[in-house]
Amino acid sequence: MLAVPLDLAPAAIRVFYPDLVVAVGSIVPDASDLRGLRRAADSIGAELAYWLHDDPYEFDYAFKAELTADIIFSNDSWAVHHYRHDNVHHLPLAASRTRHLRDLTPLPERETMVFFCGVAYPNRVALIRRADAVLSRHPVAILGTGWPSDIRCATNRRLTAAEMADHAADARLTLNIGRDLDIANRRFALPPATPGPRTFEVALAGSAQLFFATGLEICDAFEPGREILLVDGVADIARAIEQALDDPDAIQAIAMRAQIRALRDHTYTQRAARMLALCHNTAGLGLSGGSERPRLALARR
Template identity: 50%
Template sequence: MHDLPSTGARSEPAPRAPRGTAPRVLVAGASPDRLNRNAVLRSFVVEGFAEVLGRENAREARVELAARAVEQWRPDLVVSFGSCMPDESDYSALRRACDRTGAILAFWLHDDPYEFDFHYRAARVADFLFSNDRWAALHMDHPRAAHLPLAASPTAHFRQRPARRRFDVFFCGVAFENRKHVVSDLAETLRRVNTLVTGSDWPTKSLPFAQDRHLSNEEVADGCAASLLVLNLGRSLHFANDRYRLDPSTPGPRTFEAAMAGAAQAYFATGLEICEYYEPGSEVFLFDSPRDFASLLDSLLAEPDRAAAVGLAAQRRTLRDHTYARRAERILRTCLGFEPDAGGADRPAASVDAGA
């Protein structure tokens, strides 16, 4: 994390004393929603700030309306959330609006390290810069860069475990090459139980338990809750990661979302940062070979209550530590020096996309 030679951000943004009981926070898109398959995550971030600050103090705006929203609503903090890789990612108008109104401008990038080479677009205008990935954050050229993992939404992802299980093993995600290799290695085990692997581009002929079908965020949570065991396989597809060729270190959002749904997860361990979020054996299962996975699955088929207990423990841990409200508290402390009241307001957020 190093200083840039030139930046449009304030050299030393001083935390502002919040007016009244709570500051105002605007969560803006970092790229056009039509180009961002994960745009739904922004609503979860707004929900988190609304829970902490109250509905009246948390709003959202699409990237193309963000500067106008800042001028109209005059927030204390703007959090630009998403991807800055698209060519449309020009934040000069947003930076000028923040300068005119005195708002602090923070970015929370959600696709690191896969788009790391484009983080400069945010770094040159941001007062604070957050990355979803720890290893990427350590390499960022910004004096106030920090690591902030993604999280889960109680509203969108919390599930009660159904009485009847639909799948023995469940996985949903795009069929990136590293995932296809792992699933192919596990195929002998997956074929002998009730397995569903689904997502874009899965080879259904060679993997008969796979479907080339995208599921909604809600459907994924339902599938996780109704499964004995959920496979957790990170992705490895680098759109713009040539500078350092960084490997991902932090678990992605699906880890927290599945846990919020009460799933017992089998996490393919390419690193041990997962252990900072969930306790191995009691909140998550780890494996690193087909033999380990087969042994784990056989033990859970014989003792399904053990899987249910791990899923429930993971859900409790997520509600305590890994919601977007907890991440919002971290951003508020870092950017504004604001200490939220315990409990939060637990209310949904308004939107300024329509010029409210």
């Protein structure tokens, strides 16, 4: 496999001669030369797939993928049904063993009670503001960008992927709050259905999650009560904190089972295998005997 930035992909395709080209990322920027990518793939007879990771928030730009891709993979299951294309599949994002996997630390040794990392979208601000009094009684780490100064427990600081995993591994509980800010989702105003990648990343890091559920698809990814805790407000957060103090073994068991599940079902290794299987079935990639793997070029934005 060859991985290159999008602007270098057309030249790399003509040199590497892959069977399959996968473009990963956003198709919103006008600078993205998707037609150049299409021409390069056509010039060597390769299939062109997109793995779009910001559905449904950028769905107004779906037409770019519909016009240029042979195969479309969407991170969101509900968005899949709204594409005008004959070859669209649901493929959620996942977690990376190398970036996110951490050893499980015994709960009493963890310094942070509650952790959250993310941009201060309005729904997140409203919830953390309501929970501020509860959270401020404990050692917490609410990190990200755009947090207003009146929220005592929040700090404006960006984290790398490794730092995020380290913080989660050191937290007894991690909040998982989706976003409600669309970039380009006016046409259908699609609500998100599939849990975001942070769900899988935190599980791999070894923290029990308090997941604010807006749909039932989370139950397909993790078993509620055993691998993840579904919450609906400040009272649920307070009860989870009490449980982490009174019964740390139960919270530790949830974190352990979630990590095992993530390793089994939700790494990029599993996603890549699923993608190749779908491409083989729908586009006929690989040799007829299946004895040789298709050559793959990955274009990243």
